Amino acid sequence: MAQVVLKDLNKKFDEVHVVKDVNLHVRDKEFLVLVGPSGCGKSTTLRMVAGLEEITSGEIHIGDRLVNDLPPKDRDIAMVFQNYALYPHMTVYDNMAFGLKMRKFPKAEIETRVKETATLLGIQDLLKRKPRQLSGGQRQRVAVGRAIVRHPQVFLFDEPLSNLDAKLRVQMRVELKRLHDRLETTAIYVTHDQVEAMTLGDRVVVMKDGLVHQVGEPLEVYSKPRNKFVAGFIGSPAMNFIDTTISDAGGLYAETTGMRVKVPADRVSRLAPYKGKTVTLGIRPEDLREAAGSDPHDLVFEALVEVVEPLGSEILLDTTVGTHTVVARVDPTVRAKHHQKIRLAFIPHRIHFFDNRTEEAIV
């Protein structure tokens, strides 16, 4: 059990600066997820914590120890790799026991621990098999087992589910979450899958180009994205972005061809300086709905339906408004046909505005 602190962490590969001034405080027992598109530096950050990658500058503390110069084996951490990295020539039992053997645990204790862990993960019947005789999901379990059998201070996960098929991934996601609740060990988890990030993380760190863009609880990151990148990255389908001009006609309006939206009252003061300028309006597909007659007309716009994607529990509508493409996620009861027009309404307090130059959220 330990906290992990990263201070002004930097990593350069020759001239390429892949991790830039990362500051993070992973709390004790927390499940922290680093998420971002590939090449954002999340894996490199994790590998620096593991000690597999040298630190260019900055500090990493695990517990109350500065670990910058400690080799991986002395950091008391365990890592689950994307491709499992199971020792192919060893049985499942030996794979799990290896770390304990290297640390000179007594044989009896190794056996107790391995069996306990195997039972916890439901792989107790596979102990004599070799990795190649296992399915992807079973290998994943063994890899997790190898990590937890050692009772380390911190777990590191490097995209552990990305080699599994979609169904298994969902199942293992739930299991990992349950496991973490039970083991209460600090965990840092790297993924490019924002759904995994949202569902697993106590807190989520969104990274891009080596920079931390936002740190927060999943719903906070979802509902209050700090900038346009976070807004577009978290949530699926992604948030709609529409370039609008702020105008004053007895109240502020965000306008573009085919759309004229009244700026919600609580945002008026912040948007006042943008009068006459262009800002990006952001609205999530789920924050649009089919307009009813009672909706105020300045929250409603007309859109041309291009594609209808019925998903059963909901319908995704790909529509166009002027030159913009707008995706709406509406109730399955909505009867929409392509090439027809539909009236959609904003949920006003869910509208986001972003500065066009800095891409920061205007709140």
Add this chain to the structure above:
Amino acid sequence: MALLRPRDVQQPVLARLLDNERALAAVLLAPAVLILAVFIAYPFVMGVWLSLSSTSVGNPGRFVGLQNFLKAWNDSIFQTTFQNTFVYTFWATIFKLALGMWLALLLNRHFRGKRFVRAAMLLPFIIPTVLSTFAWRWMFDPTFSVLNWLLYRTGLIVTKLPFLSDGTWALWCAIVVNTWRGMPFFAITLLAGLQTINPDLQEAASLDGANAWQRFWHVTWPLLKPVTIVVVVFSIIQTFSDFQLIYVLTGGGPANSTHLLATYAYQIGVATGLLGEGAAISLFMFPVLLAVVWIQLRYLRRLEGA
């Protein structure tokens, strides 16, 4: 009134024959079988026949049973030769494996000029054996030995070392040259094997608390075993039947003390002209090589089966 005949009735004979899988297989196998028969089976059978006969140059000879083998077995030069062959093969293979492994592990790291070093390492392997062995012979030369000169000048020795003029020394010199020549093959093959090992395994092992030696012993080495077995068996076969190197370096001397089976068989069979006796000597290699190949095949089959 014209009758329509099905086409296949008129199919040419050859096409029909090739449609038959057995016939096709025979046709396709024939060239390989022919080559094997002419270049492997015939000389081998001929060799066995010669070894059982009293054939010599100019004398067709007659069947003499195992007499040639018995004669060789009781010949003191043959006994030395037989022993030399095992000593030579054993030590040369051990050295090639150890040094080749070490080189492969070094070359598997990232460093500047890696490609250049990898290419340069192959030089001993590329240079014709006869040429490089001649160079070595000069370095070991009793009068002009650059090694002796160096050691003498640096004060490490006071009298010249009898590199090729002493039987035991000469055999070890041959082992050194063989090691120098064969090591690149080990290094390159083992390096290729090393590169198929997922680097994540090393990282996983280091997180599991293994130090460099433990990572090699518990992870790298077991995974490299299949490649190692193959390359060691190859090397044993080649070293055990080595000819060129001894022929050029010592010619079997001094006083027939450094002969290997191949050079001694040549000496007796071709140089002396006793074809039957020479064939018998070279056939002593057969059971040993057969055993080595059998072990290898068994091991590989077990790997496939597992």
